[in-house]
Amino acid sequence: xxxxxxxxxxxxxxxxxxxxxxxxxxxxxxxxxxxxxxxxxxxxxxxxxxxxxxxxxxxxxxxxxxxxxxxxxxxxxxxxxxxxxxxxxxxxxxxxxxxxxxxxxxxxxxxxxxxxxxxxxxxxxxxxxxxxxxxxxxxxxxxxxxxxxxxxxxxxxxxxxxxxxxxxxxxxxxxxxxxxxxxxxxxxxxxxxxxxxxxxxxxxxxxxxxxxxxxxxxxxxxxxxxxxxxxxxxxxxxxxxxxxxxxxxxxxxxxxxxxxxxxxxxxxxxxxxxxxxxxxxxxxxxxxxxxxxxxxxxxxxxxxxxxxxxxxxxxxxxxxxxxxxxxxxxxxxxxxxxxxxxxxxxxxxxxxxxxxxxxxxxxxxxxxxxx
Amino acid sequence: xxxxxxxxxxxxxxxxxxxxxxxxxxxxxxxxxxxxxxxxxxxxxxxxxxxxxxxxxxxxxxxxxxxxxxxxxxxxxxxxxxxxxxxxxxxxxxxxxxxxxxxxxxxxxxxxxxxxxxxxxxxxxxxxxxxxxxxxxxxxxxxxxxxxxxxxxxxxxxxxxxxxxxxxxxxxxxxxxxxxxxxxxxxxxxxxxxxxxxxxxxxxxxxxxxxxxxxxxxxxxxxxxxxxxxxxxxxxxxxxxxxxxxxxxxxxxxxxxxxxxxxxxxxxxxxxxxxxxxxxxxxxxxxxxxxxxxxxxxxxxxxxxxxxxxxxxxxxxxxxxxxxxxxxxxxxxxxxxxxxxxxxxxxxxxxxxxxxxxxxxxxxxxxxxxxxxxxxxxxxxxxxxxxxxxxxxxxxxxxxxxxxxxxxxxxxxxxxxxxxxxxxxxxxxxxxxxxxxxxxxxxxxxxxxxxxxxxxxxxxxxxxxxxxxxxxxxxxxxxxxxxxxxxxxxxxxxxxxxxxxxxxxxxxxxxxxxxxxxxxxxxxxxxxxxxxxxxxxxxxxxxxxxxxxxxxxxxxxxxxxxxxxxxxxxxxxx
Numbered sequence: 001x002x003x004x005x006x007x008x009x010x011x012x013x014x015x016x017x018x019x020x021x022x023x024x025x026x027x028x029x030x031x032x033x034x035x036x037x038x039x040x041x042x043x044x045x046x047x048x049x050x051x052x053x054x055x056x057x058x059x060x061x062x063x064x065x066x067x068x069x070x071x072x073x074x075x076x077x078x079x080x081x082x083x084x085x086x087x088x089x090x091x092x093x094x095x096x097x098x099x100x101x102x103x104x105x106x107x108x109x110x111x112x113x114x115x116x117x118x119x120x121x122x123x124x125x126x127x128x129x130x131x132x133x134x135x136x137x138x139x140x141x142x143x144x145x146x147x148x149x150x151x152x153x154x155x156x157x158x159x160x161x162x163x164x165x166x167x168x169x170x171x172x173x174x175x176x177x178x179x180x181x182x183x184x185x186x187x188x189x190x191x192x193x194x195x196x197x198x199x200x201x202x203x204x205x206x207x208x209x210x211x212x213x214x215x216x217x218x219x220x221x222x223x224x225x226x227x228x229x230x231x232x233x234x235x236x237x238x239x240x241x242x243x244x245x246x247x248x249x250x251x252x253x254x255x256x257x258x259x260x261x262x263x264x265x266x267x268x269x270x271x272x273x274x275x276x277x278x279x280x281x282x283x284x285x286x287x288x289x290x291x292x293x294x295x296x297x298x299x300x301x302x303x304x305x306x307x308x309x310x311x312x313x314x315x316x317x318x319x320x321x322x323x324x325x326x327x328x329x330x331x332x333x334x335x336x337x338x339x340x341x342x343x344x345x346x347x348x349x350x351x352x353x354x355x356x357x358x359x360x361x362x363x364x365x366x367x368x369x370x371x
Numbered sequence: 372x373x374x375x376x377x378x379x380x381x382x383x384x385x386x387x388x389x390x391x392x393x394x395x396x397x398x399x400x401x402x403x404x405x406x407x408x409x410x411x412x413x414x415x416x417x418x419x420x421x422x423x424x425x426x427x428x429x430x431x432x433x434x435x436x437x438x439x440x441x442x443x444x445x446x447x448x449x450x451x452x453x454x455x456x457x458x459x460x461x462x463x464x465x466x467x468x469x470x471x472x473x474x475x476x477x478x479x480x481x482x483x484x485x486x487x488x489x490x491x492x493x494x495x496x497x498x499x500x501x502x503x504x505x506x507x508x509x510x511x512x513x514x515x516x517x518x519x520x521x522x523x524x525x526x527x528x529x530x531x532x533x534x535x536x537x538x539x540x541x542x543x544x545x546x547x548x549x550x551x552x553x554x555x556x557x558x559x560x561x562x563x564x565x566x567x568x569x570x571x572x573x574x575x576x577x578x579x580x581x582x583x584x585x586x587x588x589x590x591x592x593x594x595x596x597x598x599x600x601x602x603x604x605x606x607x608x609x610x611x612x613x614x615x616x617x618x619x620x621x622x623x624x625x626x627x628x629x630x631x632x633x634x635x636x637x638x639x640x641x642x643x644x645x646x647x648x649x650x651x652x653x654x655x656x657x658x659x660x661x662x663x664x665x666x667x668x669x670x671x672x673x674x675x676x677x678x679x680x681x682x683x684x685x686x687x688x689x690x691x692x693x694x695x696x697x698x699x700x701x702x703x704x705x706x707x708x709x710x711x712x713x714x715x716x717x718x719x720x721x722x723x724x725x726x727x728x729x730x731x732x733x734x735x736x737x738x739x740x741x742x743x744x745x746x747x748x749x750x751x752x753x754x755x756x757x758x759x760x761x762x763x764x765x766x767x768x769x770x771x772x773x774x775x776x777x778x779x780x781x782x783x784x785x786x787x788x789x790x791x792x793x794x795x796x797x798x799x800x801x802x803x804x805x806x807x808x809x810x811x812x813x814x815x816x817x818x819x820x821x822x823x824x825x826x827x828x829x830x831x832x833x834x835x836x837x838x839x840x841x842x843x844x845x846x847x848x849x850x851x852x853x854x855x856x857x858x859x860x861x862x863x864x865x866x867x868x869x870x871x872x873x874x875x876x877x878x879x880x881x882x883x884x885x886x887x888x889x890x891x892x893x894x895x896x897x898x899x900x901x902x903x904x905x906x907x908x909x910x911x912x913x914x915x916x917x918x919x920x921x922x923x924x925x926x927x928x929x930x931x932x933x934x935x936x937x938x939x940x941x942x943x944x945x
Contacts, residue, residue, distance in 0.1 A: 071907040096910070099502035099520060178893075209717070223810050224893060238787045352517055359909055360513035366901070367720040369893045 026291060027284040028057050033087040036064035037229075038252055042308035043088070045326070047296035050304075054295075058288070069093060073102045073278055082278045085289045091272040094134035095351055103133035103276040111135075111290055113298040115317035124299075124315045128272055130351055135297055136274040136314035138305065141337035141346070142182050143268035145250040146242035147172075147235055148260045161267035161345075162190035164242060165218055175231045175243025178224035180211075180365035181354055182244065182269050185347060187214035189267060199353045208361055212368045224369070235261050247337050251310035255328065255335070265342040271349045274314065312338040449923075452916035455694040458686070460572040461504040462491040466690045474687035474708040477680050485666035485677075486631060489529060490596075493624040494603060496523035498574050498611075510911050511696065511705075512685040518676050529669045530623025532662055533630040540659045541652040544626070551617035553649035554601045556587020566602040574611075582609035584616045589647050593638065600628040630661045684708045697917035721918065724898040729925070731812060731897070732880035738820045739827040739876045740869060746824075747831035747868070751838075769825040777889045780818040784809035784890065810892030818890050823879055827872035834868030870937050878926055898922060 032048070034040040040062060048060050063084065065072055070093050076082050089097065097103035108129055112121035122129065128136040144164060151157050155169055163170050164186065176183050188198050188207070191214040201207035223240055225231055231245035232253040247268065253259045275297070277289050295301065302313035303321035310332060313319060322332055333339055394412070405414040459466045464487030472480045495501035505519025543549045563585055567578045584605040591598040604625060605616045612619075632638050639657045642650070670677040688706050689696060696706045703719040704711050713719075746765065750758050768776060783789045791805045800806060808814055838861060846856040884899040891900070898918060905915035933939070
C-alpha cells in the first residue's frame with residue numbers, strides 16, 4: 001500500500017516537474033562524474049537507466065574522476081570551459097568547492113522533490129545538507145573489517161575500536177588510511193579522551209601530538225592505504241589482520257566475494273556523498289542537470305540505490321523503502337551503516353573542523369610518517 | 372654532435388657558400404651581377420631569406436604546438452609559486468590601511484583597519500570571494516578558513532546596527548529610490564572608474580558598461596566613503612545582477628559608510644551648507660545620535676580571533692602581491708613578521724623528501740646500469756635471431772601499462788606474495804619472518820628499477836652495436852686478458868651509452884609518482900607524491916608550483932654538472 005502510494009506520488013511529482021521544465025530548453029547531452037566501480041554501477045542502475053527510460057533523447061556520459069574532482073573543476077573554471085554537468089563528491093569536497101565558488105549554491109526546497117508524505121526536502125534531508133551547495137545522496141561509513149580466521153585462539157573477535165591499538169591481544173598488521181582524518185580521532189578515543197572532547201583536544205598542539213603518539217604505538221604494524229580498494233585486497237590476501245575502509249567495500253568483499261572477513265562497526269565514522277552542480281553552466285545544460293537532480297534524489301530513487309550497494313539513503317523518507325539486494329536477494333537493512341545494531345557507537349565527520357585543520361594536521365601527520 | 376653538420380662545413384652550392392663567395396668577389400672586382408642584372412649578393416640574400424622562411428613555416432606548427440601546450444602552461448603554473456594577488460585584490464582597503472602599521476609589535480591594528488576590513492569583506496561576501504581568501508590564508512594559519520567563511524556571512528549584521536539607527540531618524544532611507552536621487556548627479560568619473568577597477572580585481576570579471584548612475588561631485592566631496600560604497604553597489608547591481616540601480620534595496624554597507632562619514636566634524640558642518648537632494652534628511656542625521664560602535668569591537672563580537680595578533684601577522688606578511696612564502700614552505704621554512712624562520716620540527720618534511728628522491732633515483736640509476744649492461748651486451752653480440760627474441764623480451768614490458776606492471780610487483784613482493792611463498796617453500800626463510808619487500812623503499816627501488824630498465828638497455832644496446840668487434844680481437848691478439856680487453860678497450864667505447872641511459876633513467880626517476888605511491892609505503896615515497904597531493908587534494912597549487920620549480924631547477928643543475936663532468940657531447944643514443 002505504502003509503496004504504491006509512494007510510486008504514485010513520485011510519478012506525479014515527476015510529471016509536474018517534467019511539465020514545468022518542458023517550456024525551458026534542455027540540453028540532451030549530460031556528463032555525470034562519479035567514482036567508478038560498484039558505487040557508480042549502483043547509480044547507473046538506480047538513477048541513470050530509469051532516467052533515460054523516461055527521457056529517451058538524453059545521452060549520459062560517465063566520467064570516473066570524482067577522486068580529483070576538486071582540482072579538475074578548478075582547472076576547468078580557470079580555463080573557462082566546464083565540461084561536467086553533475087558531479088558526485090564527498091561532503092568535505094563539496095564544502096571546499098562551495099568555498100572556492102566552483103559549485104552552485106542551491107535552495108533545497110526549490111530544486112529537490114519533497115518527500116511522498118509532503119515533508120519538505122529541507123526537513124527530509126535534515127542535518128545532512130552540509131554547506132550551501134551540497135545535495136546529499138548516501139551516508140557511508142569508514143569502519144574496520146578483520147580476518148575472521150586470523151583471530152587468535154581463545155580470544156573474542158575484535159569488537160572495540162581500541163582492539164586496533166591492542167597488539168598484544170590481536171597481533172598482526174593493520175591497514176589505515178594514509179591521512180590523519182579518522183585515524184587521529186580513533187587514536188584519541190583509545191587514549192582516554194571522551195568522545196565529545198575529541199575535536200577540542202585535536203585543536204591543540206598537545207592533542208595532535210597525543211594522537212600521533214598513540215598511533216606511534218602501532219606504527220610498525222601498519223600498512224598505509226590511499227585507495228579504498230586497498231584494504232579489501234589486503235584482507236583478502238591475508239596481508240593484514242584488520243583494516244579500515246568504506247563499509248560498502250567490505251560488504252562486497254564479505255557478501256559478494258565470500259571472503260572470511262568480519263565487520264567491526266565500532267566507532268565507525270559517518271560521512272556523506274552527494275551531488276554538486278558546477279558553477280557557470282550554460283542555461284540549457286543547467287536545466288538538464290536540475291531535471292536530473294530532481295529525479296535522482298527523490299525518495300524512491302535513493303531507496304533503489306540501496307539495492308545495489310550497502311550505503312544508507314540520505315533521505316529519512318527513503319529508509320523504510322530499503323529492500324533486498326538486487327541479485328543476491330538478501331535483506332540490505334542489516335548491512336547499512338545506519339542500522340541501529342551497527343550504529344551503537346558512531347562518529348560524524350566534523351566538516352568545519354577538518355576544513356580548518358586539514359592542511360595543518362596533515363603536514364604534521366606526513367612529517368611523522370616520514371620519521 | 373656530429374662534426375659534419377652546420378652550413379659552414381658543407382662545401383658546394385649552398386646559398387650560404389654562394390653568399391660568401393659573392394662577398395669575396397665583391398672585394399676584388401666590384402659587385403657581381405646575377406643573370407637579371409641585380410647584384411648577386413642581394414639576389415642570393417633574398418633566396419636565402421626565402422629558404423629560411425620556408426623552413427620556419429615548416430616547423431611553425433610544431434613550434435606553436437610546443438609553445439601553447441607545453442611552455443605556456445608550465446610557465447604559468449610555475450608563476451603561481453610566487454603569485455599572491457588574492458590578498459590585495461580581496462581586501463584592497465585593509466591592505467592599504469595596514470601599510471602604516473607594524474605587525475611585529477604583536478598588537479592588533481587600529482580601528483581604521485577594521486573599518487576598511489568591514490567594507491572589503493562586505494563586498495567580498497557579496498561576490499562570494501571571501502571564502503577563497505580564507506582558503507588561501509588557511510595554508511599559512513590554521514583556522515582562517517572558517518574565520519573568513521563565518522565572518523563574511525555576518526557583515527550584514529554589523530551594517531544593520533547603523534541601518535536601523537539611520538532609518539529611525541528618517542524612514543526615507545529605507546528606499547532605494549531616495550538613495551539613488553541623493554547620490555546620483557553630475558558624474559564624478561574618477562570615483563566610478565576606481566570602483567569598477569576594484570570589482571574587476573576582486574572578481575576577475577569585466578565591469579565596464581553603462582550602469583545608469585554616476586556619483587554626484589557634491590556628494591563625493593561631502594560624503595566620500597558613502598559615495599564610494601554606493602558606487603560599488605550601483606556597479607554590482609547594474610552589471611552583475613543586471614537590475615536597475617534605483618529600484619534595488621540598499622546594502623547595509625553604505626549605512627555604515629554614512630555613519631562613518633558623519634563621525635567627521637568637518638562633514639557635519641559642511642552639511643549645513645549642502646543644498647542637494649536629501650539635504651534635510653542628512654541634516655537630521657547630523658543632528659541625531661548615531662551609534663558610536665567601534666568596528667574593532669563589532670568584529671571581536673563576531674569572532675574573538677579577529678583580536679588575535681597571529682591572524683593580523685599572517686594578513687600583513689601575506690599582503691604583498693608576490694610572496695616568497697611558498698618557496699620558503701617548500702624548504703621547511705616559514706615567513707613571519709620577524710623574517711624567515713625554520714618550521715617546527717614536527718612539520719618539516721620537504722627537504723627530507725627532496726634528499727630521498729635524489730638519493731633513491733641515484734640508486735635506481737645505478738641498479739639499472741648493473742642489470743642493463745650485461746643484457747645490452749648480450750643483445751649486441753648474440754646472433755641476430757637470438758638477439759631479436761631477447762629484444763622482444765626487453766620491449767614487451769616496455770609496452771605494458773605502467774599500472775599493470777606496478778600492480779604485478781605488488782603481487783610478487785607482498786608478504787603473502789609469490790617471492791615470499793617461494794622462499795618459505797624452499798626453506799630459505801622462516802614462515803614467521805617473511806621478508807618485507809614492499810611498502811618501503813626496497814619496494815620502490817625494485818619496482819622502479821624494473822620499470823626503467825628498458826630506458827637503460829636501449830641506448831646501451833645501440834651504442835654497443837656500433838663498437839667494432841675487431842678492436843677487442845686486436846686487443847686480445849696483442850696479449851690483453853679478457854678483463855683488460857674489456858675494461859681498457861670495450862668499456863670506454865660504451866660509456867656514451869651509459870651516459871645517455873643514466874640521464875634518461877635518472878630524470879625519469881626523479882619525477883616518478885605512480886610506482887612510489889603504490890609500493891612505496893611511507894619511506895619509499897618521492898617529492899612528486901607530495902606535489903600530487905597539493906595539486907589534487909589540498910589544492911595548495913602555489914606550494915605545488917614551488918616544489919615543482921625546485922625539482923626542475925635541481926634537475927637542470929644536475930644536468931649542468933653532468934655536462935661539465937662527462938660532457939653532453941659524449942652522450943649517444945645510437
